[in-house]
Amino acid sequence: MALPDDFTFGVATSAYQIEGGRSEDGKGESIWDRFADNGRMPESGDVACDHYHRWQEDIALMGELGVDAYRFSIAWTRVLPEGRGAINQAGLDFYDRLVDGLLEAGITPYPTLYHWDLPQALEDDGGWTNRATVDAFAEYAEVVSGRLGDRATDWITHNEPWVATFLGHLEGVFAPGRTSWEEALTAGHHILLSHGRAVPVLRAAGAQQVGIALDCRPAFSATDSPADAAATRHFDGFRNRWFFDPVFGLGYPEDMLAAYRERGRFVGDHIPAEKPGDLEEIATDIDFVGLNYYTSLPISAATGDESEETGVPTGPNPPPGHTEMGWPITPEALTGYLVHLTQRYEPKAIRITENGASYSDVPGADGRTRDQARIDYLAAHIAAVDAAVEAGAPVDSYFVWSLMDNLEWVEGYRQRFGLVHVDHATGARSPKDSYYWYRDLIAERR
Numbered sequence: 113m114a115l116p117d118d119f120t121f122g123v124a125t126s127a128y129q130i131e132g133g134r135s136e137d138g139k140g141e142s143i144w145d146r147f148a149d150n151g152r153m154p155e156s157g158d159v160a161c162d163h164y165h166r167w168q169e170d171i172a173l174m175g176e177l178g179v180d181a182y183r184f185s186i187a188w189t190r191v192l193p194e195g196r197g198a199i200n201q202a203g204l205d206f207y208d209r210l211v212d213g214l215l216e217a218g219i220t221p222y223p224t225l226y227h228w229d230l231p232q233a234l235e236d237d238g239g240w241t242n243r244a245t246v247d248a249f250a251e252y253a254e255v256v257s258g259r260l261g262d263r264a265t266d267w268i269t270h271n272e273p274w275v276a277t278f279l280g281h282l283e284g285v286f287a288p289g290r291t292s293w294e295e296a297l298t299a300g301h302h303i304l305l306s307h308g309r310a311v312p313v314l315r316a317a318g319a320q321q322v323g324i325a326l327d328c329r330p331a332f333s334a335t336d337s338p339a340d341a342a343a344t345r346h347f348d349g350f351r352n353r354w355f356f357d358p359v360f361g362l363g364y365p366e367d368m369l370a371a372y373r374e375r376g377r378f379v380g381d382h383i384p385a386e387k388p389g390d391l392e393e394i395a396t397d398i399d400f401v402g403l404n405y406y407t408s409l410p411i412s413a414a415t416g417d418e419s420e421e422t423g424v425p426t427g428p429n430p431p432p433g434h435t436e437m438g439w440p441i442t443p444e445a446l447t448g449y450l451v452h453l454t455q456r457y458e459p460k461a462i463r464i465t466e467n468g469a470s471y472s473d474v475p476g477a478d479g480r481t482r483d484q485a486r487i488d489y490l491a492a493h494i495a496a497v498d499a500a501v502e503a504g505a506p507v508d509s510y511f512v513w514s515l516m517d518n519l520e521w522v523e524g525y526r527q528r529f530g531l532v533h534v535d536h537a538t539g540a541r542s543p544k545d546s547y548y549w550y551r552d553l554i555a556e557r558r
């Protein structure tokens with residue numbers, strides 16, 4: 113492998129998907145709690161993996177796995193139940209103990225400030241559509257980093273702004289369930305602005321490496337027809353460039369501003385929420401960009417230039433070459449995309465902050481979970497990262513999504529991304545074959 117000796121191998125999770133402890137020790141209500149209460153989820157995260165109580169067991173699992181780093185997210189409502197103002201010390205204490213426990217196990221903590229669980233109190237005031245939420249986010253960043261910044265050195269501001277923006281505010285299939293273009297573009301702008309505002313706050317508290325985790329759907333044209341090529345370019349703008357470009361100082365893509373204007377999505381030359389100076393703040397210097405990569409998609413004018421529809425349903429027994437999320441398995445596109453990002457944006461470093469596959473294998477009679485499909489997926493994607501490094505991409509880390517099976521948002525518990533199987537009736541954890549495979553891969557490189 114071309115990967116350098118100091119390459120970081122880790123695992124990732126997020127608060128709502130694993131913690132549970134919904135109202136414990138003073139935790140406030142988040143937009144996902146409300147979304148679940150409104151019947152928008154097959155299961156709620158009220159208990160999830162009960163990590164709030166089992167965190168020591170989970171650190172032990174990571175210790176045995178031998179990972180260098182653990183990416184987790186902080187539940188804003190544990191720390192600031194109302195989003196701003198009164199601080200809940202008990203919530204901060206939880207993350208304080210977690211960070212200490214990780215460091216004792218020799219694992220570098222990678223806190224993510226925002227993995228989509230906005231305090232409901234802020235949502236009641238307009239949420240991300242309200243510019244005041246940017247200030248609330250900076251306040252939250254200050255409170256958390258003020259407590260953890262003496263020990264946590266690597267930080268991520270936001271996870272996947274595209275998802276929070278468009279699934280949450282346009283399609284309405286994720287919390288908070290809004291469905292308007294104007295609200296989506298406004299929310300997305302404020303999310304990016306809050307990233308820019310939080311970076312210096314984190315640095316002031318001692319953070320040494322600060323970045324943002326952007327998701328992507330690299331797209332390729334289904335045919336070489338001009339119509340499909342145009343649809344692919346639009347899709348790339350909608351899905352990828354809309355966030356990467358401003359973060360790297362290129363502003364919002366001109367072709368997309370024109371297309372949105374033409375489609376009547378906002379009036380004027382700027383998106384509704386933009387103010388002078390915002391783009392400079394969004395383009396604040398970062399130490400790395402996180403990339404969450406799962407799949408890439410063929411785009412055609414016929415399916416639509418803003419659609420991810422592949423025609424493959426989610427669920428068990430996917431067609432060959434797909435995971436149970438219905439996503440095509442496309443490791444070679446990861447190599448290509450990493451090289452593309454390197455050339456277009458010249459990031460100082462790229463970290464694969466999520467990559468993984470959903471397969472619902474469960475323990476057999478002998479207790480062993482044979483998840484060879486996951487091993488194949490991970491091996492192919494690590495090889496794809498290796499090829500990108502060989503080609504000059506500055507990738508220095510790779511995090512598997514996920515340490516353990518967890519609440520896969522609106523897909524519920526049926527989608528299983530874990531290296532560790534979780535019996536959601538009892539909370540019992542049991543490592544799968546992929547866990548031992550990853551453990552050996554890490555050990556062999558040492």
Ligand code: FCB
Pocket residue numbers: 126129271272275327404466513520521529
């Ligand atoms: C990403 C999310 C993560 C998980 C994976 C499968 O979009 O960041 O929480 O749901 O997908």
